[in-house]
Amino acid sequence: MSPHATQDTAVPTGTNNWWKEATVYQVYPASFYDSNGDGWGDIPGVVKKVDYLQSLGVDVVWLSPMYDSPMHDMGYDVSDYENVLPAYGTVQDVESLVEACHLRGMKLILDLVVNHSSDQHAWFQESRSSKDNDKRDWYFWRPPRYDEAGNRMPPSNYRGYFAGSTWTWDEKTEEYYLHLYAKEQPDLNWDNKTTREAIYNSAVRFWLDKGVDGFRVDTVNKYSKHTSFPDVPITDPKSYIQPAIGMWCNGPRIHEFLREMYDEAFAPYGDVMTVGELANTPDPKNVLEYVGASAKELSMVFHLDIGHIGMGPSLEEKYIFTPWKLTKMKSIVEKWQSFIEGTDGWTTAFCENHDNGRSVSRFGSDAPEFREISAKMLALMMVTMTGTLFIYQGQEIGMINAPREWPIEEYKDIEGLGYYREAEQRSENGGGPTRKENIMDGLRILARDHSRLPMQWDDSEHAGFTTGKPWMRAHDLYGEINVKRQENDASSVLSFWKDVLRLRKEYRELFIHGAFQVLDYENQETFCFVKSRDEKRALVVLNFTDKSQPFTQTEKTAGMKLLVGNYSVSSLGTLKPFEGRVYM
Known part of the structure; x- marks a missing residue:
């Protein structure tokens, strides 16, 4: 056991490393x-x-x-x-x-x-310098393929994460190198000890x-x-x-x-x-x-x-x-x-x-x-x-x-702009929002x-x-x-x-180490769950909408006290817009 670890019955694993409660x-x-x-x-x-x-x-x-x-x-x-x-x-x-x-x-x-x-790392600079360099095999280099018309093709048909192929042609040694992300990010060959x-x-x-x-x-x-x-x-x-x-x-x-x-x-x-x-x-x-x-x-x-x-x-x-x-x-x-x-x-x-x-x-x-x-x-x-x-x-x-x-x-x-530029380049079909408009709308939320x-x-x-x-x-x-x-x-x-954050530490057995159970799963407006460990229980109630919602778990609060909420005043039967409460 590490010097930081302590035995703790509240922890399912029995070993409470310092990073668990951090x-x-x-x-x-x-x-x-x-x-x-x-x-x-x-x-x-x-x-x-x-x-x-x-x-x-x-x-x-x-x-x-x-x-x-x-x-x-x-x-x-x-x-x-x-x-x-x-x-x-x-x-x-x-x-x-x-x-x-x-x-x-x-x-x-x-x-x-x-x-x-x-691709500016000294390892890659050496790797790309020649086919017989000591570090050639520190990255993935592969010869080209050719289609029926004799056009040069990448070694495989993989799409990368930042749009485009995972393979980039290198003129100097006339091979392709692999990069799952941008062409400036060549993948290291972990198969090489x-x-x-x-x-x-x-x-x-x-x-x-x-x-x-x-x-x-x-x-x-x-x-x-x-x-x-x-x-x-x-x-x-x-x-x-x-x-x-x-x-x-x-x-x-x-x-x-x-x-x-x-x-x-x-x-x-x-x-x-x-x-x-x-x-x-x-x-x-x-x-x-x-x-x-x-x-x-x-x-x-x-x-x-x-x-x-x-x-x-x-x-x-x-x-x-x-x-x-x-x-x-x-x-x-x-x-x-x-x-x-x-x-x-x-x-x-x-x-x-x-x-x-x-x-x-x-x-x-x-x-x-x-x-x-x-x-x-x-x-x-x-x-x-x-x-x-x-x-x-x-x-x-x-x-x-x-x-x-x-x-x-x-x-x-680089990723979001890659998607946007790719959409700009694609020919658009008439009618409805274009791909470029759809990508821009997505970037406004997800970028x-x-x-x-x-x-x-x-x-x-x-x-x-x-x-x-x-x-x-x-x-x-x-x-x-x-x-x-x-x-x-x-x-x-x-x-x-x-x-x-102070309460999280105070009730660490339940919040950090507790068992988790969802209540009323099908409800699309509120998210309620129970945290438990041994005899202790907490009920977490969250309204994910901008309208008041009925509080359907009132019977679960019997014998529990309200530990914390995000409104100064709450009524038991109703959850206000985006209201959250924790009962103990």
């Missing part, structure tokens, strides 16, 4: 706080705000990628794992942040991006040696590919490239690779926290293979389903908004809240991150009269959930999506850009984020939604988050 705050460094006026957030800026994070009740700071990078994908294209993007600061600044967190009893985790590197060892040294041990406490592990189930790269069946007859996720998610050697990384890179440093980004793994049995304590792979994973609510059914239709019912959210929450019960696994709770629109705009209401109350309702849902809680910068003040009238020129994200707007600190220019010209425009409503305005207001969203 509240984690995700910092997106470009947009958090700019300390030097150049328009980019930076690490000295995060250091300046550590006291703010401590006052919120945060235990762990998760810093999104801050490594040196050409920034084609906001730092998820790493050109040097052992250096920091100059706009963000230096390695010494990261060490200062580690120290600032540790001094306050907090921890720091980084983003580990090792499915791919940047030398490559894996270099990854552990450069991306993992280098930072653990500096006192970092763990990692959020990007695209964690994509390291093992089906390396014969067979063509996939044609499901989109209009295109020569096809969705091919099964060729690289949960591949044949993935558990071998993750156990090796755990044994060789994590375990020697003690109880290192790891949270994997686990896509396309719908069966909880398969997820337990990653997160069971006995599996010795990852502490926990993010199941991305909650972020996908409202997205189209396929990769091609991802940004075409699809209306959804509350039962969709209930089934997702129930699945990932209950799958660890009675196992040695662990789970996560979150509804915002750097890859999704803001939860108030998506799941609550950003209308002025409901903005704050629905933000508090969502806070109640999150703090009563089993698992390690993750909140994203600005969520604690109820930040919302960019205004609908902002044009595409205000959007910066990754919404979460990347500058953090709203006060009502000074650019929301107090910078004294320079911000890399991304601040929200038009920063004068109304900001930290300074909320800090001394007992009824603000920020004050509410502080209060309920």
Whole structure:
């Protein structure tokens, strides 16, 4: 058992690692706080705000990628794992942040991006230099194919995540290289043991040696590919490239690779926290293979389903908004809240991150009269959930999506712009909204850009984020939604988050470790669930609409007291618009 672990009968696993009861705050460094006026957030800026994070009740700071990078994908294209993007600061600044967190009893985790590197990384520069270079096999290189007419074709018919093929032709050595994401993000070949060892040294041990406490592990189930790269069946007859996720998610050697990384890179440093980004793994049995304590792979994973609510059914239709019912959210929450019960696994709770629109705009209401109350309702849902809680910068003040009238020129994200430009290029059929209009409408709700707007600190220019010209425009409503305005207001969203985060710790057996059960599943207006452990029970009641709803669970409240709610006055038989309550 690790030095941090304690026996605890309230925990189904029996081992209570330090990270299980943590509240984690995700910092997106470009947009958090700019300390030097150049328009980019930076690490000295995060250091300046550590006291703010401590006052919120945060235990762990998760810093999104801050490594040196050409920034084609906001730092998820790493050109040097052992250096920091100059706009963000230096390695010494990261060490200062580690120290600032540790001094306050907090921890720091980084983003580990090792499915791919940047095409500017020295490893790839060597790999592409010649076919017989020592590092040629550190990436995936394959010869072209030719069709009947003699036209050069990629090695397989795979569609990538950012629109377009997963293969890019390289003139110098006349072969294609594989990239699941942008062409500037070539995939590392984990089948090569030398490559894996270099990854552990450069991306993992280098930072653990500096006192970092763990990692959020990007695209964690994509390291093992089906390396014969067979063509996939044609499901989109209009295109020569096809969705091919099964060729690289949960591949044949993935558990071998993750156990090796755990044994060789994590375990020697003690109880290192790891949270994997686990896509396309719908069966909880398969997820337990990653997160069971006995599996010795990852502490926990993010199941991305909650972020996908409202997205189209396929990769091609991802940004075409699809209306959804509350039962969709209930089934997702129930699945990932209950799958660890009675196992040695662990789970996560979150509804915002750097890859999704803001939860108030998506799941609550950003209308002025409901903005704050629905933000508090969502806070109640999150703090009563089993698992390690993750909140994203600005969520604690109820930040919302960019205004609908902002044009595409205000959007910066490589993925969203890729979909928009692809739609522009496609010939349009007459009648009804065009694909371009549909994509734009989807981006207004779902785009990754919404979460990347500058953090709203006060009502000074650019929301107090910078004294320079911000890399991304601040929200038009920063004068109304900001930290300074909320800090001394007992009824603000920020004050509410502080209060309920304290309650989460106080009732940890139920909220962090409790068993989860949905009530009245078919109800499309209200979401009610019970948390229980031994003889203790809590009832959580949430109205997801902007109208009053009948409270159908009144009989369940017999003998229970109202612990917390988001309205100052409640009536037992009725739930007000976006009302949330917790009974104990």
